Amino acid sequence: PKNNAVAARPQVQSEVPDLHGDPLQSADVICKPFQSSYGVTKDIGIRFANFNIENALSFFQFFLVVFILPNLFTMDWATTIAASISRGLRFKFEKFGSTTGEVLNDPDDRIVQYIIVRRDLAQQGWGTGPLMAQAAHAATAALWLSRDTPETRVYCDGENLDSMHKVILSAKNENALRKAAKNLEEGGIGFKLWIEQPENTPTAIATHPRSRREIKPLTKGLQLFKD
Numbered sequence: 001p002k003n004n005a006v007a008a009r010p011q012v013q014s015e016v017p018d019l020h021g022d023p024l025q026s027a028d029v030i031c032k033p034f035q036s037s038y039g040v041t042k043d044i045g046i047r048f049a050n051f052n053i054e055n056a057l058s059f060f061q062f063f064l065v066v067f068i069l070p071n072l073f074t075m076d077w078a079t080t081i082a083a084s085i086s087r088g089l090r091f092k093f094e095k096f097g098s099t100t101g102e103v104l105n106d107p108d109d110r111i112v113q114y115i116i117v118r119r120d121l122a123q124q125g126w127g128t129g130p131l132m133a134q135a136a137h138a139a140t141a142a143l144w145l146s147r148d149t150p151e152t153r154v155y156c157d158g159e160n161l162d163s164m165h166k167v168i169l170s171a172k173n174e175n176a177l178r179k180a181a182k183n184l185e186e187g188g189i190g191f192k193l194w195i196e197q198p199e200n201t202p203t204a205i206a207t208h209p210r211s212r213r214e215i216k217p218l219t220k221g222l223q224l225f226k227d
Contacts, residue, residue, distance in 0.1 A: 108213040111155050112165040115139055116180050116205040117225055119170040131203075135168065138194035138206035146190055146208035155209035167212075169222040174202055180222060181205055187218040 115135050122131065146152040154160060171177040177193075184191045190208035195201065207215055 108211065108216065110165055110212055111151055111209050112167055112212045112215065113139060113142065113155070113209045114167045114169065114205075114207040114215050114219060116169045116171050116177060116219070116222060118172075118174065118177050118203055119225070120173045121201075121203060134194055134196060134203040135206070137196075138192050138204040139166070141194065142190070142192040142206035142208055145192060149190075149208060151209045151211075165212075167215075168225040169219055170225040171205075171222060176222075177202055177205060180219065183218045184215075187214070189215055189218060 115138060117131055117135050121134075122128075143152060143156065155164065169180075171180055181191065181193050184205070184207060189210055192206050193202060194204045194206070196203045
């Protein structure tokens with residue numbers, strides 16, 4: 001009778017192994033036939049050909065087990081996370097033009113490095129060259145000491161390396177230089193006080209790269225260094 005007729009439905013044996021067990025064991029079972037670097041073999045074509053709507057979940061598990069789990073314990077997570085954070089910070093600073101040469105809505109948001117040099121050293125016989133060397137010593141040391149901070153990484157990163165911003169100020173004597181160091185310390189700004197040897201003479205200060213807005217209020221009373 002028509003009502004009792006049941007169409008014979010061919011049963012197709014799936015080529016996909018059981019993925020509902022131990023994921024790492026399943027990964028080994030699946031990956032075993034795939035000897036090439038990216039698993040591009042005839043076996044993969046067979047497995048994909050046998051997928052259908054009914055085993056879509058198995059397809060997802062197949063992808064997870066074959067491509068994700070085998071690499072799970074070989075990924076350098078620290079590097080990946082650090083790179084992501086770095087990209088995020090770079091986007092943040094570049095979005096607001098903090099380290100570029102573009103005209104900003106507020107230039108005080110730009111990341112800069114402040115350098116303070118003792119003016120009275122010139123009167124004590126220090127020439128222009130030696131004074132420039134003191135500023136360079138302090139700036140180099142400050143960048144190295146702050147090399148792991150996000151601001152310094154952005155300040156020295158890529159194209160920003162060719163568009164650094166520095167502000168060179170003068171302190172009239174050692175007392176003024178040490179007062180500036182105290183103000184920076186109290187304001188939470190990292191810096192390097194360069195003490196020239198063997199004279200043991202404090203000569204210059206260089207801050208860690210920070211926004212102009214953070215440093216400027218702490219250097220009030222200091223004038224730009226001029227000839």
